[in-house]
Amino acid sequence: MKIDAMECAGRLLSRPSDAPMDIVVDRVDSRYENHSSRFKLVNKDFSRQYFHFYAQRLSCMKQLLLPRVNQKWGSDIPVRTLADLKEETKERCIIVGTLFKHQELKPSILKEISEEHQLVPQPQRTEFTDDEDQLVLEDELQRIKLLGDLSPHDVITGVVCAVLGAEHEGGKFQVEDYCFPTPSSPLRSLTPPTEDRYIVLVSGLNLAGSADVLFPFELLVDWVSGWLGDVGEQKNQALVSRILFAGNCIRSQSANRGAALQHVSEGLDQSSTLDAIKLFDDFLQQLTSNIPVDLMPGEFDPSNCTLPQQPLHCCMFPKAAAYKTLHSVSNPYDFEVDGRRIIGTAGQPVDDIASFSRISDRLLILQRTLEWGHLAPSAPDTIRCYPFADKDPFILEELPDVYFAGNQPTFQTKVYKGDNEKEVRLICVPKFCSTRTCVVVNLRSLECHPMTFGDPILDDSSEVDK
Amino acid sequence: MDGSSEEMFLQNLEEFVLDEDKIVTYKWLSKTLNIHVNQSKQLLFAFCSNKSRQESVTATYLLAGRLRSTGENHVTVIGEEKYLEVKSSFDSLTSEHVYSVQKVRKTPSQSILYTADSQTVDVKEDGITRLGAIRCKESVRRAAEELALLRINVPLPSSAPAVSKAKQPAPAPVKEPERVSPKKSPVKSDKIGKDAAGKDSKAKGGLAAMFAAQTSKASGKATAAPAKATKDSKQKRSRTKDKKEKDDPKKRKRIVVQESDSSDDDMFAGEEEEEEKAPSREPSPVPVLEAQALESDDDEIVPPTPTVESNNSNGRRRRKRKVTKDKTFMDDDGYVVTEKVTEYESYSESDTENTEAKKMKEPPVSSSNSNNKESTSSGKNKSEKAKAQTKKASPVKKSPMKNKQQSLMNFFKKKE
Numbered sequence: 001m002k003i004d005a006m007e008c009a010g011r012l013l014s015r016p017s018d019a020p021m022d023i024v025v026d027r028v029d030s031r032y033e034n035h036s037s038r039f040k041l042v043n044k045d046f047s048r049q050y051f052h053f054y055a056q057r058l059s060c061m062k063q064l065l066l067p068r069v070n071q072k073w074g075s076d077i078p079v080r081t082l083a084d085l086k087e088e089t090k091e092r093c094i095i096v097g098t099l100f101k102h103q104e105l106k107p108s109i110l111k112e113i114s115e116e117h118q119l120v121p122q123p124q125r126t127e128f129t130d131d132e133d134q135l136v137l138e139d140e141l142q143r144i145k146l147l148g149d150l151s152p153h154d155v156i157t158g159v160v161c162a163v164l165g166a167e168h169e170g171g172k173f174q175v176e177d178y179c180f181p182t183p184s185s186p187l188r189s190l191t192p193p194t195e196d197r198y199i200v201l202v203s204g205l206n207l208a209g210s211a212d213v214l215f216p217f218e219l220l221v222d223w224v225s226g227w228l229g230d231v232g233e234q235k236n237q238a239l240v241s242r243i244l245f246a247g248n249c250i251r252s253q254s255a256n257r258g259a260a261l262q263h264v265s266e267g268l269d270q271s272s273t274l275d276a277i278k279l280f281d282d283f284l285q286q287l288t289s290n291i292p293v294d295l296m297p298g299e300f301d302p303s304n305c306t307l308p309q310q311p312l313h314c315c316m317f318p319k320a321a322a323y324k325t326l327h328s329v330s331n332p333y334d335f336e337v338d339g340r341r342i343i344g345t346a347g348q349p350v351d352d353i354a355s356f357s358r359i360s361d362r363l364l365i366l367q368r369t370l371e372w373g374h375l376a377p378s379a380p381d382t383i384r385c386y387p388f389a390d391k392d393p394f395i396l397e398e399l400p401d402v403y404f405a406g407n408q409p410t411f412q413t414k415v416y417k418g419d420n421e422k423e424v425r426l427i428c429v430p431k432f433c434s435t436r437t438c439v440v441v442n443l444r445s446l447e448c449h450p451m452t453f454g455d456p457i458l459d460d461s462s463e464v465d466k
Numbered sequence: 467m468d469g470s471s472e473e474m475f476l477q478n479l480e481e482f483v484l485d486e487d488k489i490v491t492y493k494w495l496s497k498t499l500n501i502h503v504n505q506s507k508q509l510l511f512a513f514c515s516n517k518s519r520q521e522s523v524t525a526t527y528l529l530a531g532r533l534r535s536t537g538e539n540h541v542t543v544i545g546e547e548k549y550l551e552v553k554s555s556f557d558s559l560t561s562e563h564v565y566s567v568q569k570v571r572k573t574p575s576q577s578i579l580y581t582a583d584s585q586t587v588d589v590k591e592d593g594i595t596r597l598g599a600i601r602c603k604e605s606v607r608r609a610a611e612e613l614a615l616l617r618i619n620v621p622l623p624s625s626a627p628a629v630s631k632a633k634q635p636a637p638a639p640v641k642e643p644e645r646v647s648p649k650k651s652p653v654k655s656d657k658i659g660k661d662a663a664g665k666d667s668k669a670k671g672g673l674a675a676m677f678a679a680q681t682s683k684a685s686g687k688a689t690a691a692p693a694k695a696t697k698d699s700k701q702k703r704s705r706t707k708d709k710k711e712k713d714d715p716k717k718r719k720r721i722v723v724q725e726s727d728s729s730d731d732d733m734f735a736g737e738e739e740e741e742e743k744a745p746s747r748e749p750s751p752v753p754v755l756e757a758q759a760l761e762s763d764d765d766e767i768v769p770p771t772p773t774v775e776s777n778n779s780n781g782r783r784r785r786k787r788k789v790t791k792d793k794t795f796m797d798d799d800g801y802v803v804t805e806k807v808t809e810y811e812s813y814s815e816s817d818t819e820n821t822e823a824k825k826m827k828e829p830p831v832s833s834s835n836s837n838n839k840e841s842t843s844s845g846k847n848k849s850e851k852a853k854a855q856t857k858k859a860s861p862v863k864k865s866p867m868k869n870k871q872q873s874l875m876n877f878f879k880k881k882e
Contacts, residue, residue, distance in 0.1 A: 012504055012563035015472070015512040022502035027602040042800055215580040219541050226600030227493060227503050228541070229530055229561035234504075234599035236560075290602050313801065322613065325605045440539075451539045 012230055023231055027291060028197060030241035032337045038393040039308035039330040041386060048387040050380045054098060054158075057392040058140065061160040061373060062096050064397065065181040069094055069162045072179050077164065082142035090166045095173070097139035099146075101157045103356065105130050106382070128356050129153060137163060137173065148175035153358035154368075158377040181373040185422035186398040190339040197338050197443040198239055200224055200451075203246035203298070203346065203406030204431030208276035209253070216436040216454030221283050223453070225290040241338060241443070243291055246406025246429050247298020247331055247346025250276045273302060277316050284320030292325040296333050298346035298407060306384045307348065307376055308332060308393065332375050332394065340443045343396070344404035349376035350428075351407070352383050362428045363412040366405050370396065370416060370424065399424050402441060407431050411439060411450045472512070475499055479513050483523055483569055491566040491579065496597050503597055510564040523567055526579070529553060530561035543579065786810045 012021060069079065073094065080093040105128045133153065135146040147168060155161070161178055168174040202220065205213060222228040226237050250273060287293050297303035297312050304310055311328035314321035321328075329335070332345040353365045356378060369375060375394040379385035399418045408428035416424040425446040430437045441448040478499060482488045496506035514525040527549050530541040534557040543565045544552045553559070566579060793807045 010559070010562045012507045013511050014508055021504035021508060023504065023599055024502075025600050027600050027604075029603070040800075044800060215543075218580055219543070222493065223530075223541055226598045227496075228528060230563060231504065231599070233530060233561040238600045289605050290598065290600060292602075292604055310800075322607050323605050324608050324612075325602070449539055451541065453541045454543070 010230070021231055023234070025226070025235055025238040027226075027238050028241050030197065030292070030338050032242070032292065033335060034327070034329065035334040035336060035341075036330045036332070038391070039332060039334070041308070041310060044386075045389075046387065048389055050385075050387050052389040053380060053385075053387055053392060055140070056388065056390065057158075057374075057395065058096075058098050058160055060392060060395055061181045064183070064373060064395075065096055065160065065162050065179065068181060069096075069179055073164055073177070079162075082137075082139045082144055085144075085167050092164070092166045092176075094162055094164050095137060095139060095144075096160070096162045097137040097143075099155050099157060099159045099161050100136040100138055100143070101152050101155065101356070102134040102136060103128055103130065104132055106356070129358050137161070145172045146175050147172050150175050150178050155372075156353050156357050156378045157381040158379065159372045159374065180371050182371045182418065183373050183396045183399050185418055185420045186341065190336065190341060190401070192340055192401075193338045193444050195444060196239055197241050199337060199342075199441050199443060200240055200243040201246055201404060201406075201427065201429045201439040201441065202243065202432050203408075203429045204248045204252040204433050205245070205250075205280070206248060206252035206431070206433035207280050208251040208272045209433060213433045213436075214279075217283065217432065219453040220432075220438055220451075221286055223451075225286055240291065240440075242294060243287060244294040244333075245296060246333075246344060246404065247296045248300055248407050248431070249280055249295070249298070250302060251300045252298070252407060252431055252433055253300060277302070281317040281319050284317055284326065285323075288320045288323035288325045290325075292327065293320070294327045294329050294333065294335070296329055296331045296346055296406070298331065299348050299351075303331075306386045307379050308386065309346070334400075338443050340401040340446075341398075342402040342404070343375070343400040344402070344406065344427075344429075345375060347405045347407035347429075348383055349378065350405040352376075352378045356382055361412075362405070362408045362410075363414055363426060366403065366426050366428060367414070367416055370399075370403055370426070373397075401425065401446060402427065404429055404439075410435065411437055413439075413448050415446070472509070475501070475509055476513055479509060479567070483513070483567055487569050489566055489568040489578065492564065501597070503599060507563040510567050514564060514567050523569055525567050526565045528561060528563055528565040529556060529559060531556040531559035533557065786812045 078093050080095055135152045136143050137146050161180055163175045164177040165173055165175045224243055226234045297309040303312055309331040311330050314328055320326045334343045350362055350365045359365050373396045376383055399422050402425045404427040406429045408430055411430040412428040414426050416426050418424060427439055427448060429439050436454050437450045437452045439448055440451055482490050492506045492510055496503045514523055524546050526543050526545050528543050533540050534555055789809050789811055791807050791809055792804050794804045797803050
């Protein structure tokens with residue numbers, strides 16, 4: 001891919017009068033469309049409860065699920081509601097409902113209050129699974145305990161699911177098989193680019209945290225904006241059509257992470273946040289003067305804490321926002337660039353599922369959310385979420401081309417094959433603050449590779465300094 | 467680049483590195499000499515490959531390519547002494563050039579390199595794009611109207627007070643309008659020659675203390691002074707048709723809020739001029755906000771702005787005071803916007819008996835104030851002005867509030 005670049009390496013180790021190298025390349029044009037309008041909150045009404053949200057999710061996903069059920073088990077088996085079940089007949093049937101996982105260890109505000117009186121400090125947890133966890137299926141009216149094939153550790157509360165089986169003694173449902181509303185390939189086919197085009201994904205800069213990240217990030221910014229490197233490298237960089245910051249640019253951890261899980265409001269360290277925003281504005285300015293930038297808020301950024309997170313206000317970045325190329329976008333973010341549909345979050349749903357299920361591999365979690373057809377199934381149960389009444393914007397109805405989650409511990413990627421051999425590139429974008437790594441995605445081939453900056457190697461030499 | 471300009475640039479470079487003992491990165495050099503980044507990389511190479519200098523300078527190199535060990539793409543900056551070792555750990559290289567040159571024998575650490583880079587001379591913003599190797603057609607500046615729509619209410623300073631402390635010129639600290647005032651108050655009170663000493667200590671006590679010290683006319687005027695300065699410099703700037711200012715109608719609104727009038731224009735004229743000349747006079751957006759927040763906190767207790775007095779024919783003084791209030795509403799995008807709105811409300815002297823007793827000793831402030839005010843606020847923000855006027859025209863509206871307060875005071879009296 002970068003053969004061109006390799007030939008050019010070292011050419012700048014020459015006298016300026018020998019060979020003129022002051023090239024200027026035009027950055028590629030790109031077609032861009034933002035499809036995130038469904039994540040925008042217009043009227044904020046927090047007086048509602050979450051019932052409508054779940055009801056909307058179930059009714060909407062049931063429509064998506066029924067064709068899949070027919071496809072999988074044929075049309076002979078009747079689809080029932082829980083109210084229709086009769087224990088005597090033990091009829092084999094299909095039930096569609098929302099899974100609820102009963103978890104003893106799940107943090108609960110009521111429990112916290114009741115235990116407060118005994119003055120026993122509760123241990124802080126990051127894992128909330130237990131062997132006693134039980135699965136319950138809820139349809140529009142009733143709920144039933146599930147037995148059998150479906151392990152509670154592999155799913156999460158909020159997933160809509162069709163189960164095949166029969167009612168068992170004691171009002172429990174014996175599950176033979178199950179089916180998730182995995183989205184199908186899009187009806188409208190997009191035209192991917194015929195030449196190499198790239199986008200760069202970065203997440204978790206944590207500028208308010210540590211100063212160590214500054215130099216690697218400067219290298220990244222210089223690299224993307226065509227300052228760094230040889231002529232060949234610069235020509236390659238001109239093919240990068242966008243850079244996307246997938247959340248937590250300002251900070252990537254709360255001062256008190258435990259408190260956040262205990263539903264206690266946390267005080268923010270204002271001054272360090274403000275400094276980091278100004279710093280980020282300067283970096284952004286260099287980028288926006290050179291490349292379209294998408295900026296998503298993350299879990300710990302100064303945005304709202306409920307999903308969907310609203311775009312960071314342009315006022316926060318007065319210098320960068322002077323350019324039209326700064327796109328402050330929502331989290332989750334759904335967009336189309338050069339004929340590729342790209343959807344992703346700043347990573348909260350994946351992190352949340354990791355602590356409430358026993359799927360430990362982040363990439364697998366990402367794949368599961370795609371199979372479950374929902375960006376954030378555990379919202380509003382364990383992720384704070386806006387109480388939508390008339391829609392569930394997190395439902396994935398079509399397979400995207402690229403599906404990413406930001407702020408993951410390591411870089412991971414794979415290709416997921418959906419129906420009709422539709423390929424989806426799954427990417428766990430690593431935290432830049434700990435890995436110094438960004439991800440470069442080729443929009444033509446959907447290949448992607450990580451790119452690291454700064455170095456452990458240089459850290460050695462700084463030790464020599466001492 | 468021809469040979470002669472190369473020689474000239476190399477001489478420049480020699481001065482930077484050897485005489486000024488700078489860590490010269492390619493980026494800094496490019497911005498300083500206003501040359502293309504690749505030329506600056508070549509210059510650095512030419513500089514450090516010169517035999518006569520090899521003893522006195524060291525270089526760091528940038529290497530980019532695929533690592534042999536992990537197969538990952540990597541970009542790194544490495545010192546001379548480890549250069550070959552690290553280079554051999556790369557499978558294939560996509561980039562290799564001099565990153566920086568410095569006099570120090572030891573290779574600077576990453577953070578030092580970063581600091582060296584961030585001490586950049588301020589290049590005009592179009593310069594940043596011109597010097598790099600990639601040009602982006604999509605990167606166009608937003609039009610002023612569009613910026614206004616985005617509600618960007620801070621100017622776009624070319625020299626940000628923000629980033630690193632190194633970037634900030636040391637002798638010119640950012641002055642906030644409010645913070646200036648304590649320094650000024652002693653001068654002021656000396657000139658008046660009345661109750662200076664006692665109030666001074668109070669006035670110096672900080673912002674909150676200063677507002678609390680409204681009992682004194684002197685300190686009250688002192689409060690007015692900085693705001694005045696802001697206003698004046700403001701006007702001056704707008705006269706020079708600074709483009710940034712024009713982009714920015716919202717900012718003006720903010721200033722108007724703080725603006726107040728006093729009769730001592732001339733007294734401060736000189737000082738204001740000086741302040742104006744200070745390079746980073748422009749207050750950074752955040753301090754202003756903070757100052758205002760503080761101000762609004764005080765609203766409940768004491769009005770932050772001085773009072774406007776007028777002697778009525780019946781001898782009983784009716785006054786109007788300017789109050790800054792927060793007005794919160796939700797805009798089209800669903801953002802909650804809080805605006806400062808200046809309003810006038812009238813109150814009678816009995817409200818503030820304590821204040822009164824002291825103020826009586828002082829000569830009453832001339833009534834030309836009100837005219838003065840009209841002229842100063844003209845051309846700032848019409849809606850603000852209109853609001854102020856309507857409030858002015860109907861002071862009666864405020865009377866219920868006045869009565870309430872009176873009765874409250876009576877209550878305290880009886881208690882005594």
